[in-house]
Amino acid sequence: xxxxxxxxxxxxxxxxxxxxxxxxxxxxxxxxxxxxxxxxxxxxxxxxxxxxxxxxxxxxxxxxxxxxxxxxxxxxxxxxxxxxxxxxxxxxxxxxxxxxxxxxxxxxxxxxxxxxxxxxxxxxxxxxxxxxxxxxxxxxxxxxxxxxxxxxxxxxxxxxxxxxxxxxxxxxxxxxxxxxxxxxxxxxxxxxxxxxxxxxxxxxxxxxxxxxxxxxxxxxxxxxxxxxxxxxxxxxxxxxxxxxxxxxxxxxxxxxxxxxxxxxxxxxxxxxxxxxx
Amino acid sequence: xxxxxxxxxxxxxxxxxxxxxxxxxxxxxxxxxxxxxxxxxxxxxxxxxxxxxxxxxxxxxxxxxxxxxxxxxxxxxxxxxxxxxxxxxxxxxxxxxxxxxxxxxxxxxxxxxxxxxxxxxxxxxxxxxxxxxxxxxxxxxxxxxxxxxxxxxxxxxxxxxxxxxxxxxxxxxxxxxxxxxxxxxxxxxxxxxxxxxxxxxxxxxxxxxxxxxxxxxxxxxxxxxxxxxxxxxxxxxxxxxxxxxxxxxxxxxxxxxxxxxxxxxxxxxxxxxxxxxxxxxxxxxxxxxxxxxxxxxxxxxxxxxxxx
Numbered sequence: 001x002x003x004x005x006x007x008x009x010x011x012x013x014x015x016x017x018x019x020x021x022x023x024x025x026x027x028x029x030x031x032x033x034x035x036x037x038x039x040x041x042x043x044x045x046x047x048x049x050x051x052x053x054x055x056x057x058x059x060x061x062x063x064x065x066x067x068x069x070x071x072x073x074x075x076x077x078x079x080x081x082x083x084x085x086x087x088x089x090x091x092x093x094x095x096x097x098x099x100x101x102x103x104x105x106x107x108x109x110x111x112x113x114x115x116x117x118x119x120x121x122x123x124x125x126x127x128x129x130x131x132x133x134x135x136x137x138x139x140x141x142x143x144x145x146x147x148x149x150x151x152x153x154x155x156x157x158x159x160x161x162x163x164x165x166x167x168x169x170x171x172x173x174x175x176x177x178x179x180x181x182x183x184x185x186x187x188x189x190x191x192x193x194x195x196x197x198x199x200x201x202x203x204x205x206x207x208x209x210x211x212x213x214x215x216x217x218x219x220x221x222x223x224x225x226x227x228x229x230x231x232x233x234x235x236x237x238x239x240x241x242x243x244x245x246x247x248x249x250x251x252x253x254x255x256x257x258x259x260x261x262x263x264x265x266x267x268x269x270x271x272x273x274x275x276x277x
Numbered sequence: 278x279x280x281x282x283x284x285x286x287x288x289x290x291x292x293x294x295x296x297x298x299x300x301x302x303x304x305x306x307x308x309x310x311x312x313x314x315x316x317x318x319x320x321x322x323x324x325x326x327x328x329x330x331x332x333x334x335x336x337x338x339x340x341x342x343x344x345x346x347x348x349x350x351x352x353x354x355x356x357x358x359x360x361x362x363x364x365x366x367x368x369x370x371x372x373x374x375x376x377x378x379x380x381x382x383x384x385x386x387x388x389x390x391x392x393x394x395x396x397x398x399x400x401x402x403x404x405x406x407x408x409x410x411x412x413x414x415x416x417x418x419x420x421x422x423x424x425x426x427x428x429x430x431x432x433x434x435x436x437x438x439x440x441x442x443x444x445x446x447x448x449x450x451x452x453x454x455x456x457x458x459x460x461x462x463x464x465x466x467x468x469x470x471x472x473x474x475x476x477x478x479x480x481x482x483x484x485x486x487x488x489x490x491x492x493x494x495x496x497x498x499x500x501x502x503x504x505x506x507x508x509x510x511x512x513x514x515x516x517x518x519x520x521x522x523x524x525x526x527x528x529x530x531x532x533x534x535x536x537x538x539x540x541x542x543x544x545x546x547x548x549x550x551x552x553x554x555x556x557x558x559x560x561x562x563x564x565x566x567x568x569x570x571x572x573x574x575x576x577x578x579x580x581x582x583x584x585x
Contacts, residue, residue, distance in 0.1 A: 021350045029381040036378060037369035040410075114365035121331055122382035122430075123355035276331055276350065 021276075022268060023127040030119065030132025049096045050144045053089040054151060060211060061085050062155075072213060074235060075244035079159060086157040087166065087241040088210040091233035093148045094170040095177045098141035099201065102181030103194050106133060110186065110274075117275050126271035130264055134178045141174025152241070160243025169240055169253075173233040176256040179263025180229070186270040204230045229259055280343070282307050282434055282465055283328060287337035290323050297323040299489035300337060307433075310466040312480035314473070314571060316581065320489035321469035322362060325438045328467065330354050342433060355383055358427030362438040364419045366411045372422060373398060373407040380429040393429055401425040401455065417448025421455060428459075435459065437468040441475060453478055473571035485575055492578040497571055504577045505569040506531050508547035512554065512561035513539045522559055529553050534576055543573070 065081030072078055109115040119129050149166065152158050158166075181197070188194060208230040214222050225231050236252035239245055281304040290298040298320040305311040313321045326332035327339060330346035330353040339346055341353045367375050373394055380390030398404045401421040406414065414422065420440065427435060440456065441449040456479055460466055470476050476483055477497045485492045485500070493500055510530070514522040516538060523535045530544030544550040547566030554561065575581075 021348075024351055024384065026382065026384050029378070029384070032381060033367070033370070033378045036374060037367070040369050113368055114363070115367065118361075118365040118367070118379075119382055121329060121354060121357075121359045121361070122379065123351045123384065124382050125351060277333060 021125060022272070023125045024123050025128070026124055027128045027132045027135070029124065030129055031135055034132065034136040046140070049100050050093065050147055052096060053093040053144075053148060056092075057082070057086055057089050057148075057151070057155075061089075061157075073238060073242055073244045074213065074248075075239070075246050077242055077244045079242050080157075082155065083157045083159055083242060084238070085211055086152050086155070087238040088208070088234040090145055090148050090152065090166065090170060090241070091173055091230065091237045092205055092210065093144040094141040094174040095201075095205075095230060095233065096141070097144035098137045098174040098176075098178035099181045099197065101137035101140045102134065102178045103185045103197050106137070106182050106185045107188060107191070107194055109133075116271060120271065120275040126276065127264070127268045129271055130182065130267040134175070134182050134264065134267065137178035137182065138171065138174045141178060142171055145170035145174065158241050160241065162239075162243050162245065163241040166237050166240040169233075169236050172253065172256045172260075173237070176229060176233075176259040176263070179260045179267070181263070183263040183266035183270065186267055186274070204228055208234050210234055229255065232256065279306055281305055281340075282342055283311075283467065284340045285324075285328075285337065286339075288324070288327065288334055288339055289336045290320075290327060290332065291335045296489055298327070301484075301486070301489070301491045303484055303491065303494070305434075305465065305467060307465055308463045310460045310479055310481045311468075312476045312483035313467075313469040313486050314471070314476045314480075314483050314575070315469075315486035316471055316575075318488075319486040321486055322438055324486075325436055325467070325469055329357060329359050329436050355430060356433045358424075358430065358432035358435040360420075360423050360427050360435070360437040360440055362442065364423050366419060366423060366426070368411050370411070371407070372403060372409050372411060372414070375411065375422060376426055376429055379426045383430040385430065390429065393431070397425040397428055400428075400458075402451070415448070417444050417451060420444060420448070420452055424452075424455065432464075434465045434467060437466065439469055439471070441470075441472065449475075473575070476571055483571075485571075485578055487575075487579045487581075493574065500571060500574045501569045505573040506543040507545045507569060508543075509567055509569050509573055510542040510544060510547040510550045511539050511563075511565040511567070512542065512551070513563045514559070514561055522561075525557060525559060526554055532577075534573075541573070541576075543569070 061082035068081040070078045071081055071084040073084065116129055120126065184197065185194070208225055208228060214225055214231070217225065232252040232255045236249055239249055283305040285301060285303050287300045287302065288298060289296070289300050301324065313324060315321050323332065327334050327346070328341060330341060330350045333347060342356055344353050346353050367378060370378055376394035376397060377390050380393065398407055401424060403418060403422055403425065406418065411419065441452050444452065453475070456466065460479065466479065468479060480497060482496050484494045493504060495503065519535065519540060523533060523540050526542065527533055530542040530550050532543040534541040534543070542550050551564055551566065
């Protein structure tokens, strides 16, 4: 697209060139900026997202759960209803935090405060910005999740020592949603389009084997649910907190790794096209 | 001329069918204050974005500090200071933090950035506002903060896109004073403007741009000398009589420019031109003799006004 002057001086040049124009190794500056900016954040708004899954746990897990009794996990273990839905809600809280931050907040910074545009007139590359902002969104998801895990511990819903591993698992889940969320947001032009994300998230939250085993669905619907990211998060965390481990967990982890990679690649490329073309 | 810090040859940028910049040539010497003067939509901002290494050229050659922006975007950007047309200060950060955080984007250490931030707040006359919220600053203060921010990496070239557009006269003069100091310190300034007075005050040399092309190049004084007379007589006869009066005074002065509301008579001696008009029994409603400006140069070159 550009008339590059003919130069064959160094065959390795284009490769290093590509990397340096995308990444300055200074993601830290983007993260520090984000942390400093949270000082002016309205914490009431931040906390509202945290309480949503907590309220579900109280009303459905504790209240409704008294009627249900026990439920079978995918590996056949019998657990109390509250212990069944709590890990799912933990995954949801990680998702919520990451998605709120990577959609609404990112959209604002992208289109109104022109933050990324400003960042990319410095020596920062689009990958520095993408990675920094995704990690910040992940942080919010992680904060929600840690709070939720404390509540689970208080209610005695962490049934096995492997529940400790749920922490890195929720980080992974938050990373995945933050990464994909920011990628999707970077293509959006209006606030209305973000409403679509909310519109998709609600049914995904309700139907991803969150409140009952996936086996209640006929096979084709099961396949559909299993294609969506939240189900993998729910199953991964549920296996860890209930101690029902299985080889499928590696698939869940793999799903999120792919999601993270896709999100970063698309976000970086989109920032480059928007601000460096 | 020493090695230029910016060299553009046949620089072109197209967006689909639209040609924003149509093959322009210019060079900027170190320490020079260089201006791109033209109306809105002339391609000034697009040129600035290419020089700022945030927009890739469609064709032509461009060298910034001896580097090709296609290959060395980050290296070039690390040595530039950018003042965009619209303030993009970080609203979520306080005044001083804006400088600190921005400096860190360049990978500068905390200590270096802190020291420079204090000096720059002083320079921008914002030292007493260090802890203020950006939103609470006036338009002029925001611009000064944006300029201070652009200087945090001690850039070799400062790019200013319409630096005083939207500011009141007093704020403009304060800003010009600051920019003039930078110029005296030897900072290379590249600015776009559609204000002729700004170009005359700040630019050693400028190019007049219209529709993506360079129409003329030179110092403000040389451009005026070359493309206009020393003085201009502005006369108004009232909108319905202008055209008729123009016919009767067409031979006075070097040249006549008939605008909807007034007639411009280009002459080296405006007063005597006015006397001649009076002798012919014509009585303008108002008359004004002034020196030629870049506005007249632009009108001469393009047949249009700078501010429409």
